[in-house]
Structure formats: structure tokens, C-alpha cells
Amino acid sequence: ESSPVFAEAMAECEAALAPHVDWSLAEVLRGADGAPGYDREDVVQPVLFAVMVSLARLWRSVGVLPDAVMGHSQGEIAAACVAGALSLEDAAKVVALRSRVIAAGLAGRGGLVSIGLPIDQVRGRIAAWNGAVSVAAVNGPGSVVVAGDAKALDELFAAFDGEEVRVRRVAIDYASHSVLVEEVREELLKVLADISPRSSEVPFYSTVTGEPMDTAGLDAEYWYRNLRQTVELETTTRRLIADGHSAFVEVSPHPVLRLPVQQTVEAAEAEAVVLGTLRRDDGGLQRFLTSAAELFTHGVQVDWAAALEERGGRRVGLPTYAFQRDRYWLEAPAGVGDVGSVGLGSLGHPLLGAVVSLASGGGVLLSGRLSLATHGWLADHAVHGVVLLPGTAFVELAVQAGDQVGCGRVEELILEAPLIVPEKGGVRLQVEVGEADASGYREVSVFSRDETEGETAAWVCHARGALAPVQGAGDTLFDFGAWPPAAAQVAEVSEHYVRAAENGLEYGPVFQGL
Template sequence: MAGGLSLRDGALVVALRSLAIAEVLAGRGAMASIGLPAERVRERLDAYDGRVSIATVNGVSSVVVSGDPDAVDDLVAALSAEEVRAKRVNVDYASHSAQVELIEQRLRDDLAEVSPRSSTVPFYSTVTAGVLDTAGLDAGYWYTNLRQTVRFEETTRVLLRAGMRVFLECSAHPVLTMGVEETAADAGVEVAAVGSLRRGEGGLRRWLTSLGEAFVRGVPVDWSSALPARPRGEVPLPTYPFQRRRYWIDATSGTTDVASVGLGAAGHPLWGASVAMAESGEVLFTARISLDTHPWLADHAVNGTVLLPGAAFVEMVLHAGDHVGLGHLEELTLHAPLLLAERAAVQVQLLMTAADESTRRTVSVHSRAEHAEAEQPWTRHATAVLTDTPAAAGFDLSAWPPSGAVPVATAGLYDDLVVQGYEY
């Protein structure tokens, strides 16, 4: 991007380094993400006599270590026991450690033909933590780049001091925007940090969405190349005067109003209607849920499959309870996940039993695909018990944080979840 390498040379660096790692280093090492400052991590590594080293420093409390698998596992176990965020990264090699020295000569030979050149775009290197002439991006640089610690946090601070306030992570999946925001917050600087593509979203739509995210955070964008061509960039106006006379038919009261078919409005974004049964005293809530009508649900996915969150079941059941004056959830059991496929809708029902002397009601939540055949069974997703009596808390929340509480580091949480398949 800076212009220091041709596209061919850049591809050579990526492909041949990856091949050397796969053929020589794979199976020898391990890496782990740790939620501590680099200085505290270094103190812990002294006990491992060089078998574990700091691979990258991405933020104030975002560090990755690499080294021998047993030593890395021992460090992760020790830190986890102290309630420090520490988790293995899903790789079987140790970049930025002494193990990389095994492929030094191979990389120098494989990348000997790379011909870097000076660029007019300033290149800030995470190897040197400063501006570097791109004419130096030869085979030796790309070996050092893989062997030494990645000084990402330091480089980010240099950029901040240089007045940079917009950070675009151009990659197949953003993992460093959180580190940028963490460093900027520590420096007392407000920045815009956005990605370009995402895992499973590599098309123009995702790229334009990322461009829009940058735009709403103050980044000037020339949209003319993305919008349909118009004469002089203008949208033509109607050919008749604005006489405030409309030429479409007014909607009549009908099926769009649930009251018109004998139902009651549920008064909730996830419920469409409710109805009280005449003789049994039961109450039925109905809904139609899809990613088209509830697009924010797409933010809760596991391995690419969107699931209705457990918190949504809690919210839906509690709203039904409020409807009949039972505002406390005594018990909730989840039986099966509710999957939401793209461009498909599901019908959802909640059935609440009639009231009894104990002022407790049980509810069940079922669903089935929209337009399902009559014989297709409903799937039970949850059962619950509602009551008007709050449960005893068992703890005192009058002082916050409670006495003896230990803060839990959350930096890098979403990055770790993505590795496990939780795309929140």
C-alpha cells in the first residue's frame, strides 16, 4: 500500500514465509494471548529461561507470547489460576521467538529476489517503531519482521504523536482495531479505528459498509465512484409542480392492524401480538422473527450461524410476565437453539398457563419455519416459571464495587471469542 513493494514481491513475501512456517516450524510451538502490560509479562517469562518470549505488544494490556508448547501451556495455566485473561491462540508454531531462527537462511534465500524501492508514502515499521525507508524492505527485513517482537503499541503511539487520528485495518479480518483504541485511550486521544473486510464477508458490500463506518466517524469519503452515475451528479426532480396532491391509494384499515383480527398489540419489538384465551385463562404471544425485520440479531453468531441469544428469551418471557403482573423470572430452561437463517423467517409462540392460587405461571416458547406445512412439528426452545415475588439476592449491592472485588481485564475479549467461533 505504501508503494515499497510490487504486488508480486508482496505476494512472494506472504506465500514463501507461510510455506517455510508450515514446512519447518509447524508443530513445534505455541502462542497465547495475555491481558497484562508487557512489563508484567516479561517478569513472568524469566522463569522459563528463554523458552517463552513476547511475540507482539498490541496495546496497553494486550500481549501475545510464543515459544515451546509445554512452557506456554504452563504460563497460561498459572495466569488463569490468578484470574488473568490468558488463552492459547489457535496455531501450532511460535512466530517472533527463537524458533524462527530455524528458517533464517531459507527466508534469506527464498526472498533474495525481492526488490524494494523508496516510497512517497511514509512507512511506519512495527519492527523499528518508527518511519522506515521502504527501500530497506529486503529479505533480511522480512526475516527480522518474523523473528523479533512486533512493536505495534509503540508504533501506534508514534503515529498518534504525529497527529494521526484515523486507523484503517486493511485485512481479511480486523484484529488490531481494539489495540489501537486501547493505546489511544491511554494517551488521551480520540481516534477512529475501523476495519475493511471481515471473516466470511469479503465482498463489495462489506467494504462499502466499512467505508460508511469511517464516514460517520468524520472521515471524508468521495462517494461518487460508488454511486450510480448522474448528469452533473444531480438527481432529477419530478416534472410536475409540488402541488401536495398524491397519486397513490391511501391504505385502508385492515390486516396490518392486529386489533382488526381480534388480537392485542404486544407492545414489544420481539412480540407481534397477544391474546387471552376465553375459557382456559391461558395467554398466547405470537411473533414473526427474521434477520430482515430484526437485523441486529445478526450480531450474535456462532461459527457463522445466527442464534437468538439466551438474553432474548429472558426478555421475551419477562415481557409476557409483565403483561399479567408477574414481573419476576423464577426459572428458565433452554432446550434447543433457535436458528435464524438469512432471508428466512420463523413463527414464534409463547404460551402461558392460567393463574393459580400460588400466583405462579409456567410458560413455554416454541417456533417453526414460516409457511411450514401444517404437519410440521413445533420446536420447543424454552420453558420458564414466572412469579410476582422477587428472589432473595443473597448479596449486598449497596456498595460498588463490592469489598474484595477483583477487576477482570476485558481487552481482547472479542478477539478471543472470534477465535472460538463466537462472532459477537
Template structure:
């Protein structure tokens, strides 16, 4: 109906369409936003939405009951050359705050903030610790201001390592001047007194298992960061890290050296305590109106205590990000927005949320090599469809956009003559049997082999709850889903128990469109496998096998034991 109305009114331009579509109604759970630069693209997005397709221009989601959003600020690692430059001419709020951050840094640095971002001749390299940390701080604080200008106010903030400095400024606990002083002077001390003597490495293991391993190195290695249930960072002597890496490779444990030559959150930091306390004397923290969740104490903290001693402890003690995330989830927060040039914490945060049984909404801001206005608008849309309070009217203020009057109810009519319609969507009409399952559409016996084939289609538009299983922005079909498909296939052949099931390849769900799924039970009626392929490939394209297992007879029901 919207598309028909817009096609009938040539005086409505693309800004009108964007403003109208973005508005939505707060009471509706299912939301959609179409992001495009022209009328034809917006109309194509509407047609795709009507057809249940999900091209790159269409963002859909289900609104959560609690619209409160947590702003998340990562530590070092999300930087890239040119990050945020495109927003300087697009977002006045971002540009203004960025200029204020640059001015606040001037007394402590000998380089120009914009020159570093542009990689100008004579500017220091972005990878130097006393350059990248102040630059990241300025970009993250400015991105948070861009979110605020779009109506998304933080209900709480959380920072990771140096990200806590940005979090403190955004919450109002530190002035920009104090924030610039902490990030610039502390990173300078790190380069001068710690660089070249240590290293850090991410390890895909739980914290307790990692601690057991590190005991073999007798203090040469320490646990620096706990990001999630199966993700930590280890720091210490470079040679000891190499030894640990060799053992992890032998045990087939994923590990990656972080490109730094110092060891934050280790005993090395104790050597710079005196200098750090001296050079940061005079900070004036204050109690903030926005709750500040500390990754030092793993919970809410009165920000009047963010004095110089705190910023030493922040650098010395392990980053308790997983514990702090659980505290936020326990307090009812479900929407997390990472205000950074590239999402670095959403994967660990997603693992923690999944282990806590919370379907959290995880939203980034920009991505590496994509800091365009369109990317920022898409991030706003991703937050909006999940329930965040985006103020689209303010966002489009001054652009010439206006609301478009649309029909408030569908046009209705009743024909006099009966109509005969072919029910082509009925499996029985196509010689199949309905699978009676939310993920599978039909089941059919395979002639000549005795096996059974169940088919279905997975997409974020028809099964939006699958979007809750996202890791680092990538939606993965959950392991429990493969088990459910295997159980349903077993029911079809009278074997209602899965004896074993091996997951071989992750099933990645595309942001737009869907994938065809086949669950195959072989002729022995015991071997089951799950396959998929994108729905837009030729008919002869290969299928990918994701899981394979064995079905068994359903065991007897457990005997009822009376209560004592």
C-alpha cells in the first residue's frame, strides 16, 4: 500500500519516504527500515519487504520490551586509517564533539588529530600506542554524541580497558579535558616505560582453564582480560607467550597474538605506578547521571571515585568484562550499542548473553573500511527495529523531509462470484506431506532408496528470532537447532532419539534472503544429515553438509517416582 501510494504521488521524494518509513509506531513489535539513496531503491526495498526478501537496504527486527540502551566502548584494536572521516561532513554532532576532543588533546600531543586520521605526510603512525589510544578515545566519544543526536541516549555505559576513559566522559564523570589528559599521558607513559618488554595474546578458552595452564609459567604469564565464557586475553613475557602458543596449537586451541609490544594488566604496570599517579594528579571526577558499570569492579560504580588511583588500577588489574556484562544483563538491559569504529566486543558479549539465556540485541556503529553515512544510518535502523528510541524527526530536521499521509487501513472489497484458487503452497497438493514444524515445510519418501527427505527454508525475515544468535554481527544457526531438525527427522521414520550428532560446518544465515535446508535420513533409517545452500543459486549448485549423526529407537519413558 505504501509503495502504491508513493508511485501515485510524484511530488514525494526519497527523503519523504525515508522519514515516513522510519517513523513507525511504538506499539508495533515488528519493525522495518529501508535505507537507500534514491526513490527507485526505496521502492525496490518496499517490494522486497512485501515479498519477504531481505536485500542490503532492508533492516527488519522485533522490538524488545525495554528500550534502554547500553553504550559499549572497546579498548585498543578497533582502529583503522580514516575511521570517522566521512561523518565529519555528515553529522554536525559528530564533527562538533570531534573538534572539542581535538582541542582538549592539544596540550598533551604534538600531532594533529585530523592529520593522523587522514594519514597525512609527517603525521605519526596510527599504530603507536600514544597515538592510537587518544585517537580512538576522540572517535568513540564523538560517535556516542552522534547516537545521542539521533535520539538514542545511553541508559548505562561500560568500557573495556582504555574504553573506560571514553565511557567516563560520555557518562559525564570526567570532563573532556580530564579525559584527554588521562588517555594522552597514560599512553605516553606506556610507550616510554613499558613498550618492547611484553606482549598479549587472545585465547579461545574459559578463564578457569586458562588459569590452570598459566600456572606452568610461574608468573611469567597472567590473565589480562576475560571477555566471555570462552574468550580471554593472556599477557606477559614475549618468549613465554610463544611457548604457550605452541602448546595451544598442539591442543588445537585457537590463539592469536595481539599486535602490541607491551603487557597491560600485568605486573609490569606496577613499575609505572609512581609516575602515573604523579602526572595525573589533580583529576576532578564527579558523580554521573548515567550509570557507569566498571570492568574493574564488575558492577555499577559511583564515578566520583574515578580518581588517579582508579586509572592506575584500570591499567593494572584484569578486565572483568564478562562479569560486568552479566551484571548489566541481570539488571534487565537487553540492547547493547558499541560506539566504536569497528565492533570488537559484541562476540564475547553475545556469548555471555547466550549463556545467561538472554536474547540480547547487539548493534555496532561503523565497520572497518566502512565509515559511510549510509553505514551509520543502517546502524541506527538496526537499533530502532530492536526497540531503541531513535528520534527520526530530529535526524531528518532541516533536510526537507516530511511525513507522508498513508492509508490507515487496507482497502477492502468482497466479490460476488466465488473464486477457485490453486493452493500451490499446500505440500499435499505437490505430492508431499506437511512437516508440521516451524523450520521445515514438507517431508517426502525418496523412491527406490527407502530414505526420507525433509525440506525447509531459513531466513531472518520469516524466523526473526534467529537473529538473536549473532556473534560479531554474523548470525549463526544455533547448535540446538541442528538437534531439533535431527529429532524431527527421527520422528518421521519412527526413531525419536538422536544417539549422536556431529556439527561439521557452521550455517551462516545471510542478512538478506534465505537458505534452503534439507534433512536427509538414509535408507538404513539411522543415519541423518543436515544440508543447506543459498536459495538464489542455480538448481545444480552444491549443497553444504553441516551436521551428521545417528538416530536410535526412542527409549522407554522414565518411571514415575512419587514425591517423598
């Protein structure tokens, strides 16, 4: 509805897919009655292909053309189409028929697990399974995906229990990029035998070989190897960097590969921008234009006249004379209330006022002050007459701290001691965020000190936890766009606050939100 360019491209993709599928692309995307869901491998892969190809068309429409392409696993099919190596009809055939072979021959027989460790450590950990678990993809310096049968992956998952390593299951039920794929080789070669790849003008960097290649070789055998062999995303990214590429745009519904590519850029000590296109639950034209604006601010040219043509954008004339001003007032120095005057960054947050990066590493320190004089609403949250900072406030502090370092998800938060807000005076807050580990996780801690006790008083730790980058389909547990959430049950709470008060839990009007 919002983009004629995208809609036209999607219609072309639907026409190209139609001879090979028994469902409608538009009806699947709209969730129409009777349309299949994304739980089917032979549906989700063609749909993702269509979205990626159409988003690439949208980028071209605003003047952003690819100097090169690379794709991750099935993403290589879309990359080949965008580069001109495969016609839209051939690319649609590859993704549709290959996903059908996967669904028939591999589905339900294994899976994938993502591990936040370097490849050498992962190989050491999976050696105990004697080949039942193998490396499926090397995405970045601290991001590896392994494949195997369900039993072996369950054992591997359990082996990491209690360790501070990010381990999660990928939401598919087959072991792509493993030895199991060899069982469907002949069928793949048969159904894709008549595709006609051609040499492309846009360089194609293969994540099968880690090198640029002549796309005339993207035949049926290549698309089998693409499914069977390890995805060498880190190696391919490093080659692109070495060849002078300094802007990476992930063309997808959600930038799940942005973090490992960014980590590869940093490990290579290169200067490059890594951006996404759309985001989960933020997939409209406004999000796309915001991504285009982000790319523009990093030096990539965007045709704004074309981008804003359908939105009433127009050129305006500028004054024909130079701006001239005379100032007649003194330039006063920054006031004592300006945190910038003492070398801190201003946050403008209700609970935290300043932030500073730690010189000794990649951590940050956030500080603030709480009192009933400045935060009177806290008085509505008390236990037996003692005002306490709510547990949700600690979560908010952790989230705000994570936002400063690109870790927008609170993976864990353990409350160790209540934070009492005194009747008179106030308390000083500090939120510490440590350096990122190999998987991108950071430790976070929340401290306070009663300011009446002086500078020699000890700081009290109230909460400790872990922050993580937001990525992957498993990070969103509920869809809060619909209220009440699906499968929710209405609970009677009219007497809740009366019972709470009888037990000393005093919730004032500000906190009576149920």
C-alpha cells in the first residue's frame, strides 16, 4: 500500500513463483484465510526471496545501486537475481523447487544452533560428537552456526548450560550445510537442471568459496553446494573489505546478520558502515526511508527527489545572499548544571542524567540522582511505609545502559538488594556496563549511595545482569502490537490493591496501572 515500486516488484515475483507453488504470495503476506504459514519451509524461503528482491528494487529506485553482492545460504539466490546472474524466473524456480526438496527430504530430521564463540573454540567443543554436529556457517569472529541431528543438538545445548556463552536454536527443523544434505543431491540436480545462469555486471562474492566468481557457474551443482557446504560469511566479508568496499546494507526484513558483519569489520580494523533495511515490527516505508537517511549520513548518495516524489517532497529555493549576522551579547561559559562542562555526556533520562565512556576499555558509566523532591512519584511505591525503587525501574536502567552500547536486550537481571529512597535528601545512582565479550554480551551493574553519608561511604550493589545485542527471531516473545496478546486470559484485579495494602504493599495512584 505504501510503495508502488515494492508492490510492482512483488507482483513480478508472484508471477515468477506461480508455476512452482500452490499458494499466493500476496495472500501469505497478508495472512489471508486458508493461506499457509511461515512454518512451512517451502513457503518461508520463497517469501523471503521475494521480499529481498523487491527491497533491492526499492533501493535501486532511490539511486542506491550495488557495487557488489553477497548472500547467506538461501540469500545467495536473491543476490544472484539482484546481480543479474539469474533471471527472476530462474531464481524463483531455484528457491521454490529447492525448498520443496528440502521440505520433502530433510525437514524434521535435525536443526541448527547458533553459538557466540570463535570458530576454533566451536570446533573444539563439537569434536566430542564425532561428526554428528558440524559447522554450518561462520558468520563472524564470534558467531558460528552448527548443524546436526536433533539428539546431538540437544546434548550440545545442554553442555553449554551454566556457561556465559550465547547459545540459541535457529527456528528450522533440518540440518542444512551438513552431511544430511548429500541425500537430496541427485533430486536437486534433476529439478534445477535447466536453469541458465549468465555472467553478471555486478560482482558476485560467493559465500561458498569466499571469493568473487563468474556467475555463469551458478548452475544446479552450485546451488547444491550452496546448501551442502559451510557458509563462509566472515571470509567473504573480509574479502569485500580488502577489495575496498566500505558500506554494507543488509537487504532483508530484519538485519540478523548486521552484528556479525559489524564484528568482522571491527576485527579487520576497517572503516565501514553496516546498516539494515527494515526491522521486525518496523517494516513500513518510513523505516526504509530512515535507513536510506542513515546511509546518506555515512556518505552514500541517495536520490532524494525520487525517494520523496510520492510523498509530496519538492525542492525549495535558498536565499540568494550569504547569511550575515551580528551578535551583541556575551558568550557565557557553560553553567555548573551543564554536565558537558565537566566532560560528561548528557542523557536527558528521567532517572539518569549523564554518561561517560571508560578510558580503560569499551565500557560506559551512567550516573543520576534520585530523591522524593525531584521524583515525587516514587512515593507511590512503598513497603510498610518505606519508599523503594520499583523492580521495573532497574530494568529501565539496564535497558538505557544497553542502548548506549548497542545492546538493547536485557538477557538477565538479578536483584540483590532493595534501593530505599530516603524521606529527606537523595541517593546517587551509578550504572556500570563492561566490555563486550566474544559473543557481544556485556555485564551490567546498578549501584547507589546515600548522599548524606559522604564520599567515603560504600556503594551498594542492587542489581547485576547481562546485556545482549538484539538479533534473531527468538528475541521477540510476544507481539504487543495486538492487545490483549494472543491466548491471554482476563484476570480479575479489582481487589488486588486492597489485599496488597493489607500486606504492607502500598501502591499509590501512579502505580495502580492494572
